Amino acid sequence: MQEITHQQIMIFFFSLALLIGLARIFGEMCKKIGQPSILGEIAAGIILGPTVFAYIAPDLQATLFPSSGPLYVTFEFIGMLAITLFMLIAGMEVDLKCLKKQAKPATIVGISSMVVPFIGGFALVYLFPKTFDTQEKTLVTALFMATALAISALPVITKILMDLKLIKTDLGVTIIAAAIFNDLTGWMIFAIVLSLMSDNSGGFPWETIVGIVVAGVLMLTVGRKIILALIPRVQAHASWPGGVMGFVLTGALLSAGVAEWIGVHGIFGSFLFGVALGDSPHLRHQTEEYMEKFISFILTPIFFATIGLKVNFLTHFDIFAVVILLVVGSVTKIFGSYIGAKFCRMSKRESWALAWGMNARGVMEIILAIIALEAGVINDTIFVAVVILALFTSMTSGALMKISLRRRSKTSAATSFGRGAFVADLSHQSPSHVIKDIVLGLKLDHQVQADLIQSIINREQLMSTGLEKGLAVPHCRTDLVKKPVLAIGIHKEGANFDCFDDGKAHIIALIITPLDDPESQLELISLLASHFSSKEEIEKAMQCHSKVDMHAILNAADELSEKKH
Known part of the structure; x- marks a missing residue:
């Protein structure tokens, strides 16, 4: 058994402090100029990774952020924990009651906003095989790209609507409901894609797919009822907020473990547990806020900063790959969303605003890309292009929504x-x-x-x-x-x-x-x-x-x- 040395512990503390500190500083700087904090967190990782730091001081960078060994494995596990708990928070933002009440527009807009980009993403891989370098995994890569372009980012969309004071308007409710539909459907599809990624037998992984569907249905029906029944009992007999937070985190990690046992990534289980828990009338808003702050301000920045440590963003920047993903990803998502909105008889301005809002990808797409990169389904070049697409759409959606809602004759x-x-x-x-x-x-x-x-x-x-x-x-x-x-x-x-x-x-x-x-x-x-x-x-x-x-x-x-x- 290999023991951890005193020097490795020392380097770990220095590395972690540097990673969290720079990620928080850059994240706060981005928030002050009205941009998502994730942009700064990824930028911190790019500076500390092979793109900048390794170019300036290669030996020091390799010591603080090695690409193998115990320290590398430790950061991988911390990142995995961070993103698993982040998906718990993302799931808790899914309001099933809102989806139920807005079932018709959510379903229409949700389907149209996914089908068109799904087709576009799938076709891209077959049209440009050299760019995507699928390494005999063409179908899996095509399914990944289709899902990545089809999914939206509910946390980012919610933040945009809150900033524009639109979240409680009719338009805001419709966008949120459609984004919830996107999230639930998209992650179910991606869970199936994940099972295809990990299957090495050459056959279709029916057992895993059945397990995913059964787990999803059970968690959102029977599991949800059990969780909602347990919350008030935990609050009655345990100290607040520690007791409830312990229950929630335990449930999320158990669900993640079950997901891994089924044969899919643990984030899917954590996300489903968050969805089942999210609209509990007994869960205090302050408890959610405490968990969200701890995860978003401490753990999540570590994960997003490590993105920059994985890839050299300069050497793997391909202008063709970036442009083709930006164009196809945005055009298909906006067009699909707009068609769905018009089908629901929304006005032209509202339809455009909804389309721009649904185009925000954010962290969800980046998470998909990291998993696909680690599974060897996409190469470093496509990974960089997907990250740029996710950040670009998150940065521009709010401003474009605001512009599309302007009109000459203003209401007084x-x-x-x-x-x-x-x-x-x-x-x-x-x-x-x-x-x-x-x-x-x-x-x-x-x-x-x-x-x-x-x-x-x-x-x-x-x-x-x-x-x-x-x-x-x-x-x-x-x-x-x-x-x-x-x-x-x-x-x-x-x-x-x-x-x-x-x-x-x-x-x-x-x-x-x-x-x-x-x-x-x-x-x-x-x-x-x-x-x-x-x-x-x-x-x-x-x-x-x-x-x-x-x-x-x-x-x-x-x-x-x-x-x-």
Whole structure:
């Protein structure tokens, strides 16, 4: 048995400190300029790897980050643990209730946004065999490329929608539901591709594929019920948050072990456990946040930084491979998503916004690429091209979504409020009662009021509309109005609209827009999120006693917004 020496331990600590430290510094720098932190983390690895550090000081780089031996194996295991737990967090973001409620658009957009790029990725390998250098694994490589181009990145898409204040709009809910469908379907397909990668018998691995399907179905049905039943018992008898976190991490690692036993990568089991756990009503938001921060800020940067240690990004940069993947990957994904959105009768602007959003690949595609590289299914050149595609689409999707939603004739919050109402003394805590009280303040026919109340409550039940800093924006699109209507209510104690920051909603801005004018809803939500973006602005609005007072605040905010643009 080989013992670990004192020198190896010393080098391990220095290497790990350097890797985590530089990855966090670069990650934070990227966040400050509005880019994903993963970009900085991978850049740190590129600097410390064969691309830069090995060129400047080859002996020192080989000592700190060797390509074989105990230290190399240790980093491989840490990276494996990091990505397994990252997939747990990714799975927990999958909201099965949202997918169920938005089943039709999620399925239509999800299928169309996967089928077209899947065909494109599959065809690429056969059209350019020299570039992909499949080494007699043409079918497996083609299936990998098809899956890699078809999948989206739910964590990245969620972050983009949150940054644009669109996550709780109708458009945002549809994009999230379609991305959830992409994630679930994509990982099931990739699990099958993984089984083909690891099969050396030459036959089709039916046993593994059946095991994958059975494990997936059991985890999301019986397994999910067991997990959801155990969570409150763990919370009742164990200390918080350690007891629950221990249960979740144990379950994720056990699931990963079962996945490996079946014959597929452990990340698939961890992801499924996260999906089964994700929408538990008993799992505290703070517990999720603690786990997410530990995994995302400490473990995950190690994994993404080690990406740069694996490959020389300069010597393996092939402009043809990069361009062909960027063009085919983006065009097919955008086209497929756009077709699905139009089939769901979304407007042209909404369809383009959805298409750009679904094009964000991010970490999911990089994870697929690393596994494929380690399995020998793709070469270093294609790996570099896939990483560039994933980063490029993550960096550009948000900006392109924002551009596609712009229009010449802008909606005014003050003008819409002129058609609405003001309620200064809301008292009920539940969103449904608050919505009813505000709608009753509108001067409308009783039947129209009843229909509006039901429509807005139904929309609220699909996904809550609480934003942050005390603002909620319940809304609906209907043919009962011809122009946008904005009604605002003040709640001194605060209503339970499930805000991002776990606070209560004090300003409830109810938005009603025409069915054939989806852009006005998006614009009003964006405007209101900007107008009431600080506690001071919320507190000032809460001092309003009449519609005239609130109208004055909205007028001033609209004018300021116009000057900025």
